[in-house]
Amino acid sequence: MSIAEMSAEEALVALHGSLDERRRPEEVAHLVLRVVGGQLGLRERMTVGRVARAAARWNGWSSMSTDFARPVGAARQVDAAVRLFELRDGGVDPDDPASLLDFSARLSESLGAVDPVRLDFLRDRLNREARAAVGIELSKRQYNRRFRVTQRLSAKADRLGVEQTKRQLTMVARAGFAASIDRSAFLADPWAACFVAYLTAKRKLRREFTLAGRDNPYDDVADLLFKRCAAEPATDWWMIAQAYPTPSVLARLTDAQRGELLGRWWSTMRQVAALLKRVWSASEFDQATMVVRRGNDSSTWNLLCGAYNTARAAWIATLDAAGSLALLDASCPGKSMMLIAADLAAWHRSTGGGLHPDVGVWARLPLPWDVLDGTAACTRGDVEAACADSGVDPVTSGWSGPRAQGAVGTFRPTPELVHGVSIADPAWASILRAAGAFSGRKIKGGLESSLVPADVVVSDLPEPGGHSRP
Structure with a gap:
């Protein structure tokens, strides 16, 4: 059944299913219109409709999976x-x-x-x-x-x-605890459900190979839906907090709810930190640069870093909302840095850039899993001193306080990506992916000697020492 044929109830059920999937935000926006479109004002409907119309590009087809890989049972x-x-x-x-x-x-x-x-x-x-x-x-x-x-x-x-x-932690890294939201609670609050489903769809977008930072997933559609939630007296803020634990949301929870969230995020931090320690001990990472070396399992490492940093940021935000941020004076485990591709690092250097300032802070602090298991000590004072040495604001950057909220983002259609490189359309993306383009391996399938039109790759790519057009 197409989205246009769904009833509001069926679309709401589909939105709940999307929490554990990787649907494009424009598809989720189309479902949102089916659920609450009749309650939107003209300007609101135009905002959501502009995003929903993008779902029809290429007749709704995409070369990229609409789900995260699911383990095959026995x-x-x-x-x-x-x-x-x-x-x-x-x-x-x-x-x-x-x-x-x-x-x-x-x-x-x-x-x-x-x-x-x-x-x-x-x-x-x-x-x-x-x-x-x-x-x-x-x-x-x-x-x-x-x-x-x-x-x-x-x-x-x-x-x-x-x-x-690994899949569970992938969902935590991308969407917090959204995938575990109970279906009955989700269906009971359509406005909160639409906000959570759309925001998590934006957060699940694949990373693009670019020098620019990631777009803020909290865009004009998310802002519109959030304001609708704030205007409703019976909004389920506990459900929203599972996916969006920001100060404005956490302030609306009860003390018991904040306490439960603190425990869940702390438990998740420790679980992921133990896995990070295992990968770190079995690998040879350059802590000073965090540039990938041959033999590094960057996929697993970056997955775990994403889950750990998401849990850590939510834990600190919940501490702050509970008025308990002073606990960081005694123990403040740091962030964990993701590995960066060598060609992307070279591209940064060639344009006059360098390592992200957070890498310098990470290199000066004890490893976070050693702090969490009591092997090493790291206080808020230690973190602030390391931030000062690297020219980083410890609070707004999220090292010792809730991360500052960025400006509301602007929606742009989901690009077709092949290993992070933007491709003009899904047909070419399928061909290039099958040939191994931009994977770091030898091109196959005859494309190594074929002339690919110059406008197929729409990303800006580094020429020396980086990716080159196939």
Whole structure:
């Protein structure tokens, strides 16, 4: 069903589904019109309609995914185990890592009480005599096949847990706790629902390869919807705070609600910090520059940094709203810096720029996970001193206070991106993506010797030492 054919109720349900997806903001604006369009004034309707009309570009088609990658469950491995072990039903949820591990442990017991965490094929199998001693009447071949299936099932459970955590943190980095908003609460407040859905869609936009900073996701449509929420006496500010924990929103919460948010953001900070520490310890990063080196897993690192910094900013904003910002005098864990592509860093230098000032602050402070686990001390005074050395305002930059709110942004249609490079239309974007253009790898599919029209790539790109047009 197209958006134009949806009822207001159906569009509101679709908006709730978008919280866990990556729909373009213009599509979300179209849904917003279906939900509250009849209640908008003429000027408001023109503002939202201008954005919604952009959804019809290229007949509504985009080469980019409308979702974040979802982990693939273990249904195939479970089916194989059920057949091989001759079970009627595995009694297992293939999408739940804990259920998979429990199933793997039960299979291990049938193989001679093998420790489920010790499933090394060379060391942990039972020989013929050991199998006979515990009553396993299987040939060596059948026993080995079952052992391998159990081993793979256990490994799959571990991988699935990691991938689910990564996706969960991706949503936190992009949209706070919006993806966990209860459907019934969402449907009960259409104005707040429309604001949350549109703002999070803007926050989920992919990063563009550019020297300019990111556009402010809080644009004129978000501002319009927020003002409508502020004018409604029964607005669900708790729901809005899940995605937009700013001073004006947090001030409208009860003390109990602010306390709950503090706990959730603090818990998220510690969870992500532990994962950051693991990646940091297994890698070789240049803390002074944070420019990517060969072998660095920049995707995982930047994902975790995004989640950590989002949680940290929300935690500090909630502390401030609760009148407890003085707690930072005792302990103030710093931000975590993302890795920057070497060609983008070179582009900055070639235009007279340099590293972001925050990198200098980060390099002078103890690592945030060491502060959070008590290994190192970092007070607000330490942060302010590091900021002073780097010429950074510690409060407005978000290092020791709630980050200053930028000017209301201006909507522009979502660009077609191939590894951050803007492409003129989705057809060319699909071709270039399939050929590996702008990926840092060798171009394939014949494009390396083909002449691509100059106006296909619409981004400004660095020529020396950076990306070049395919």
